[in-house]
Amino acid sequence: MFLFLKPIVRQHLRSKAIMKMRAFDFYRSRIKMKQRVYIDTSVVGGCEDEEFSMRSIQLFEEFRQGLRSTIILGLTRHELECAPETVKISKLKLGLSYIRLVAT
Secondary structure, three states, rough: HHHHHHHHHHHHHHHHHHHHHHHHHHHHHHOOOEEEEEEHHHHHHHHOOOHHHHHHHHHHHHHHHHHEEEEHHHHHHHHOOOOOOEEEEEEEEHHHHHHEEEOO
């Protein structure tokens, strides 16, 4: 190959790679698949824990807004019904009506 063509070919290949990345980003932004999250009692209880409360509440807000889809197992539902009052109260505050229940 002619040496003077190397930079031109390199630039062309770089441009093609950038175009492919932009096309991928464009299509990825159009096809929005919700991330499904299986939660357990520790996630709900984390809303009352100092260390995890900010992230847990943010996660439930994403569920409420429809950004993520959540799934809760029947066993977890039973554990929440038997949980301490603080966890039950936080469950009511979060409004778990948008959670899909899966029987176990």
